[in-house]
Amino acid sequence: xxxxxxxxxxxxxxxxxxxxxxxxxxxxxxxxxxxxxxxxxxxxxxxxxxxxxxxxxxxxxxxxxxxxxxxxxxxxxxxxxxxxxxxxxxxxxxxxxxxxxxxxxxxxxxxxxxxxxxxxxxxxxxxxxxxxxxxxxxxxxxxxxxxxxxxxxxxxxxxxxxxxxxxxxxxxxxxxxxxxxxxxxxxxxxxxxxxxxxxxxxxxxxxxxxxxxxxxxxxxxxxxxxxxxxxxxxxxxxxxxx
Numbered sequence: 329x330x331x332x333x334x335x336x337x338x339x340x341x342x343x344x345x346x347x348x349x350x351x352x353x354x355x356x357x358x359x360x361x362x363x364x365x366x367x368x369x370x371x372x373x374x375x376x377x378x379x380x381x382x383x384x385x386x387x388x389x390x391x392x393x394x395x396x397x398x399x400x401x402x403x404x405x406x407x408x409x410x411x412x413x414x415x416x417x418x419x420x421x422x423x424x425x426x427x428x429x430x431x432x433x434x435x436x437x438x439x440x441x442x443x444x445x446x447x448x449x450x451x452x453x454x455x456x457x458x459x460x461x462x463x464x465x466x467x468x469x470x471x472x473x474x475x476x477x478x479x480x481x482x483x484x485x486x487x488x489x490x491x492x493x494x495x496x497x498x499x500x501x502x503x504x505x506x507x508x509x510x511x512x513x514x515x516x517x518x519x520x521x522x523x524x525x526x527x528x529x530x531x532x533x534x535x536x537x538x539x540x541x542x543x544x545x546x547x548x549x550x551x552x553x554x555x556x557x558x559x560x561x562x563x564x565x566x567x568x569x570x
Contacts, residue, residue, distance in 0.1 A: 330446050334365045335436070336419035336501065340409030341370060344427035345378040349386050351427055356393055358433040362444060365394070369416050371409040372399040379427075407516030411509055414501075423498045431496050432538050435460075439498045439535055448533035449503060450524055452489060453496030458536015477558050481518055484566035485525035489534060493517050493558070496537055503527060514554040515561040522565035 337355060341348055355368065372380055380399065387395050398412060410424060421443060423436065435453070442448035478492040497520070504524070511519040524530060 330444050331362060332364065332420035332443075334367050334419035335360060335440070336367045336369055336413075336417035336422040337433075338410060338413035338417065338422055338424050339368060339370045339427055340373060340406050340413065340424075341375060341379050341383070341427040342373040342403065342406070342409070343375045343377040343379060345375070345382050347429050348379055348382055348427050351425070351429060351433070352386055352390075352393075352395075354429075354433045355425065356390065358436055361437050361440060364440070365419075367417070367419050368393060368395040369413045370395060370397045371413050372397070373405065373409040374400045374403040405513035407509070407514065407519075408512035410516055411512075414504055414509075417501050417505070420501055421498055422501050422504065424495060426495045430540050432540070435496075435537050438537065439496060442533040442535065443498065443500075448531050449500045450530060450532045451498040452491060452532070452534045453494050453498075453537035454489070454491035454534050455494055455537060455539040456490045457534070460536055460538040477518070477555065477562070480559065480562045481521055481566075484562065485522060487521075487525055487532060489521070489532075491534070492521050494537075499524070503530070511561060513557070515557050518558050518561040519565045522562070 339351070352368070355366065360366065370383060372383065383397060387397060396416060398416065400409065400412070414422065421440070423439065425431065425433065431453070439451045439453055442451055478489055481487070481492040482489055507520070507523050507527070509516065509519060509523070524532070
């Protein structure tokens with residue numbers, strides 16, 4: 329069994345004024361097993377919709393929470409926000425938490441269990457396995473994520489992931505901090521998967537999670553062009569930038 333003290337929760341934020349306080353509430357109420365502490369690292373990627381004022385008000389009214397707030401002066405992308413957050417993390421493990429409501433913090437313990445049981449260094453939360461709730465969404469979006477992107481990634485990494493593009497990923501902090509990551513936008517997922525798969529002796533697990541997906545009208549930001557970038561990144565970081 330692995331006992332560790334603190335989980336760093338990395339929260340990239342870009343124009344999420346309508347949901348950020350609710351996701352922070354969910355994180356606040358989530359009780360971690362073994363009394364693990366929560367460190368929140370919030371990166372505002374130059375939001376223009378009032379996210380900053382919502383965040384500042386939340387931090388002021390919840391001084392008991394260990395929230396570290398940083399702001400990019402120029403919008404750089406989700407990947408860049410995650411890079412900044414990784415560099416600030418002090419917990420033994422870290423998890424990426426989107427600022428919308430698509431992923432449920434009440435499931436942190438599902439992701440942490442393989443680590444605490446001593447089996448895993450990295451855990452991916454899969455939207456395509458298990459019996460948890462999943463919103464019925466776009467057919468071609470699912471085909472793109474599961475059949476094309478995850479399949480292509482697995483071909484080169486020799487992993488058998490079901491959901492490479494998942495937003496829920498847990499990493500051992502000292503491992504991920506020693507990997508040079510360059511993709512500033514949605515290419516982060518295939519890049520980090522390619523590079524983490526090459527770490528000697530790394531133990532990667534996958535668990536089923538819930539998924540409460542948003543439509544584009546509700547604020548979903550990833551677009552079809554990001555899928556082409558992901559394909560490019562799969563080839564780049566598995567074949568040409570090793």
